[in-house]
Amino acid sequence: MSEQHFNALPAGYQLQEYTLKSVLGHGGFGITYLAADNNLGKDVAIKEYLPTEFAVRRDDSLVQPRSTADNNDYEWGLDRFMKEAQTLGLFRHPNIVPVYRAFKANGTAYMVMEYQQGQSLAELFRKHRSDFTEEDLLGLTIPLLDGLAVVHKAGYLHRDLKPGNIFIREDGSPVLLDFGAARNAVGRKSKNLTSIVTPGYAPLEQYFADGNQGPWTDIYAMASILYQAVAGRIPPEAPARVKRDPITPAVEAGRGRFSEAFLTGIDIGLRVEEEQRPQTVEQWRAMLLGQEVPAAPPPTMGRDAVSVKSSATMLAGHAPKISPAGNQTIGGSASMRFPTVGREDALAHTQRRGMGAGKIVAIVGGVVLLLGAAGAGAYIAMNPDHGLFGTGTATDDKGKTDTTKISADAEAQRRAQDEARRKAEDEVKKRQREADEARRRGDEDARRKAEEERKKAEEEVARRQEEARKRAEEERRRRDEEARRAQTDEERRRADEARLEQARREEEARRREEEARRRDDDARRRAEEERQREQEEARRREQEEASRPKGISCELSVIKGVYASETDCFYVIRLFKLTLETARDGAAPSTWSNQRSGSTGSIRILATMPGQDGTMCRRFQQTLTVAGRTHSGVGTACFRNNAWQLGT
Numbered sequence: 001m002s003e004q005h006f007n008a009l010p011a012g013y014q015l016q017e018y019t020l021k022s023v024l025g026h027g028g029f030g031i032t033y034l035a036a037d038n039n040l041g042k043d044v045a046i047k048e049y050l051p052t053e054f055a056v057r058r059d060d061s062l063v064q065p066r067s068t069a070d071n072n073d074y075e076w077g078l079d080r081f082m083k084e085a086q087t088l089g090l091f092r093h094p095n096i097v098p099v100y101r102a103f104k105a106n107g108t109a110y111m112v113m114e115y116q117q118g119q120s121l122a123e124l125f126r127k128h129r130s131d132f133t134e135e136d137l138l139g140l141t142i143p144l145l146d147g148l149a150v151v152h153k154a155g156y157l158h159r160d161l162k163p164g165n166i167f168i169r170e171d172g173s174p175v176l177l178d179f180g181a182a183r184n185a186v187g188r189k190s191k192n193l194t195s196i197v198t199p200g201y202a203p204l205e206q207y208f209a210d211g212n213q214g215p216w217t218d219i220y221a222m223a224s225i226l227y228q229a230v231a232g233r234i235p236p237e238a239p240a241r242v243k244r245d246p247i248t249p250a251v252e253a254g255r256g257r258f259s260e261a262f263l264t265g266i267d268i269g270l271r272v273e274e275e276q277r278p279q280t281v282e283q284w285r286a287m288l289l290g291q292e293v294p295a296a297p298p299p300t301m302g303r304d305a306v307s308v309k310s311s312a313t314m315l316a317g318h319a320p321k322i323s324p325a326g327n328q329t330i331g332g333s334a335s336m337r338f339p340t341v342g343r344e345d346a347l348a349h350t351q352r353r354g355m356g357a358g359k360i361v362a363i364v365g366g367v368v369l370l371l372g373a374a375g376a377g378a379y380i381a382m383n384p385d386h387g388l389f390g391t392g393t394a395t396d397d398k399g400k401t402d403t404t405k406i407s408a409d410a411e412a413q414r415r416a417q418d419e420a421r422r423k424a425e426d427e428v429k430k431r432q433r434e435a436d437e438a439r440r441r442g443d444e445d446a447r448r449k450a451e452e453e454r455k456k457a458e459e460e461v462a463r464r465q466e467e468a469r470k471r472a473e474e475e476r477r478r479r480d481e482e483a484r485r486a487q488t489d490e491e492r493r494r495a496d497e498a499r500l501e502q503a504r505r506e507e508e509a510r511r512r513e514e515e516a517r518r519r520d521d522d523a524r525r526r527a528e529e530e531r532q533r534e535q536e537e538a539r540r541r542e543q544e545e546a547s548r549p550k551g552i553s554c555e556l557s558v559i560k561g562v563y564a565s566e567t568d569c570f571y572v573i574r575l576f577k578l579t580l581e582t583a584r585d586g587a588a589p590s591t592w593s594n595q596r597s598g599s600t601g602s603i604r605i606l607a608t609m610p611g612q613d614g615t616m617c618r619r620f621q622q623t624l625t626v627a628g629r630t631h632s633g634v635g636t637a638c639f640r641n642n643a644w645q646l647g648t
Contacts, residue, residue, distance in 0.1 A: 007031065007050060007057050015105060018046060018112070034221065043102065045115040049108045063108040078109055078218035085111040087156070088179060095147035095155040097167075097177040117170050122163035125228060132229045134258045140166075140174050141226065141288065145281045145323050147176050148222075152215045152281065159213070162201045163228070168596030200224055200234035205274050207239060216277040220285050224270030230254040230266065241272050512581070523574060530567065530596070558635035558646065559624050568599045568626065578619055579603045579636060579646050589621075600625045611638040 008031050013020045018035040024045060026034045032047045050063055054070035057063050083100035092098070098114040108190045121140070144166065151158060158165075158179050176397040197206050203220035205211030224235050231253035237248055250258075250266040265287035271277050278284035278293075286293045554569035556574070564572075571592040579590040587601040589604035601624045617638035624631045637644045 007052065007507045009033070009048075009061060013061070015046070015110065016103065018044065020046070037112075043115045045113045047111040047113065049078055049110070051077055055108075062106050069610045081109050081111070084179070085109075091150065091154070092152050093147050093176050093283055094173065095143045096150070097175055116167070116175070119165050121166040121168060121174070121225070124168060125163050130230050134262050137226060137229055138262075138288070139172075140168075141222065142285065142516075144176060144222065144548070145285050148215075148218055149281045151176075152218070157215070157271060158218050158221075159206065160198060161218055161225065162198050163225055166225070199237045200228075202238060203274065204238040204242065204272055212274055215280055216272070216274045219269050219281065222275075222284075223266050226250075227270060230258060230263065235270060238272060245272070259290065262288055265289075266619075301369050516578075519574065519577075523570065526570065557624070558622055558633040559631050562624055562626055562631050564599060564624070564626050565594070565597050566625075567594050568597055568601075572598075572601055575601070576603055576622075576637075577644055579605060580620070581638075589623075595625075599627075606634070611640075613640075615640050617648055 008023050008026065009015070009020055011022060015035065017039045018037055019241055021034045021036060021043075023031060024034050028194070029052075030048050030050045032045055035044055035046045036042075037044050048063075050057065051074065054066050054073050056066055065071045082102055082104070088097075089099040089101070101113045102109060102111050102115070104110075148158065157178075158176065160178060161176075165176065167175045167177055169175060201221045203217055203223045205213050205217060212490075220238075227250055228234050230250050231248065235241075241247060247270070250263040251260065254263045254266075265284065268287060269277055269284055278287060283293050330619060531594055554564065554572045557569075557572050571594055575590055575592045583590060583605045585605055586606055587605060589602040591600065591602040593600045601622070603623075604621045606619045606621060608616065608618050615638050617636055619634070619636045621634050622632065635646060636648050637646050638648060
């Protein structure tokens with residue numbers, strides 16, 4: 001192991017029946033190891049829960065929270081890590097990473113996954129940015145959409161789709177990995193936005209706790225990946241696209257290289273508003289292939305059904321019913337090693353275009369040859385600091401908690417209850433058959449024993465159901481209390497911020513009022529002093545100034561090369577600042593007049609706009625009449641460092 005993995009367990013470490021070999025990847029959420037399964041005699045990948053934000057490893061290999069204050073967050077994330085691993089283990093699909101088991105040890109938890117060779121789609125993008133054809137991208141996208149369809153129909157979301165979480169096997173087939181739930185859940189609990197979203201791939205709804213998330217959320221991320229392959233760059237962050245969208249549409253970036261239907265499908269999948277995107281992967285797949293778009297089925301993923309309080313994104317009232325996708329095929333001929341797509345029409349479309357599989361297979365194959373020569377392979381989990389399934393907050397548009405949501409933890413308890421009930425009912429039926437057979441044989445003792453066993457089984461069913469109900473009810477109360485405390489804390493924080501902001505505004509207004517009052521007092525004082533001067537002295541000063549011309553040096557004036565007195569400058573500055581702070585855009589000009597010199601002037605606000613640095617700026621028209629001649633000019637002033645300054 002490299003010295004840079006200072007938090008990792010050493011090579012040769014025995015972790016139950018697994019012997020660790022090396023570190024495959026690491027990040028802020030955990031570490032992934034290559035390990036040997038001593039029972040089965042094969043290599044596996046093991047992900048370790050180790051959130052470095054609030055956990056450390058001791059010298060004795062145990063993982064513990066950094067402090068008592070971090071204990072709740074650590075245990076909360078650990079519980080979700082385990083439940084997410086158990087949930088992912090339910091899926092059996094050729095394009096979803098297989099999870100074998102999960103267990104706790106060393107004060108933390110571990111997830112055992114299949115180890116494969118190949119490289120991530122992110123690595124392919126870095127090496128072959130613009131070498132992809134439409135057939136290449138469809139050969140990769142269609143199998144991934146088939147996998148997502150299985151996930152969505154089971155009531156879950158991926159919520160962290162990006163090139164780094166798509167792995168290309170040596171046969172060219174893609175696989176989804178790192179469903180990112182615990183990472184997302186811990187990120188929201190710790191208010192760490194960088195743990196929740198991946199800029200460029202996350203849609204707008206993922207930036208908000210009450211965002212309306214569903215299959216359309218994963219569709220946006222997949223569309224971002226395709227856009228990157230077509231345009232050679234990642235789309236702008238979703239929040240930056242709200243008011244003025246800077247993105248170049250895919251139909252423009254890929255014109256001439258890809259079909260219009262394919263590019264239009266990408267643009268539709270990238271729409272900012274979630275209701276304007278396809279609502280199912282089936283709809284979006286049809287758009288990409290230029291086929292008739294099917295009507296959306298009854299929603300399996302309710303818009304308010306994604307719960308941040310669950311370790312997996314579970315739908316209220318929809319237990320997972322996962323069945324192996326046995327009809328999915330991987331591989332093909334020696335010259336075409338892409339997986340077949342999930343629908344006949346999609347397959348026909350891809351075959352008509354030749355699929356272009358040789359390019360990506362050659363790319364991946366070259367990597368595999370190098371890895372084989374070195375006796376090692378790249379692990380599918382390139383970002384081990386992710387969890388498994390994404391989460392959100394189950395709220396309506398007004399931010400109120402959805403009373404119909406069911407947390408994944410409670411749902412897990414319900415599934416356990418159903419399984420216990422099924423097994424107990426099977427046992428009851430078995431004992432009933434034994435009792436019937438005993439009666440037929442006339443074996444009264446056997447019949448009585450079977451009847452007793454049946455009653456015991458029925459009692460066990462009732463007991464287990466009651467225990468499961470109590471656990472689910474207790475979990476629901478706990479989650480409700482957590483949500484209530486979180487809401488109270490958020491309301492208190494917002495109230496404090498509002499009070500501070502109001503105090504700041506009042507202080508700023510008081511300061512400005514004081515400054516204006518001081519300027520007025522100074523002006524009145526100077527005017528009074530001026531009136532007290534002898535008329536002759538005033539004429540002499542005027543003559544001196546007239547005989548010694550100088551360019552106007554009045555601050556905040558855009559009129560240059562005009563001769564004026566100091567008194568004129570005072571009027572220019574005073575009226576200029578007062579107008580900038582109080583006048584409306586397009587209002588009548590504000591004017592001034594110096595009776596002593598005979599000079600006059602005006603200023604009129606034309607428009608208000610943001611400056612280059614985000615400060616407030618105002619465009620104005622200024623006039624100055626000196627010695628019977630009128631001069632005018634147009635300029636811009638911005639409020640910086642508590643003062644008005646010329647320029648943008």
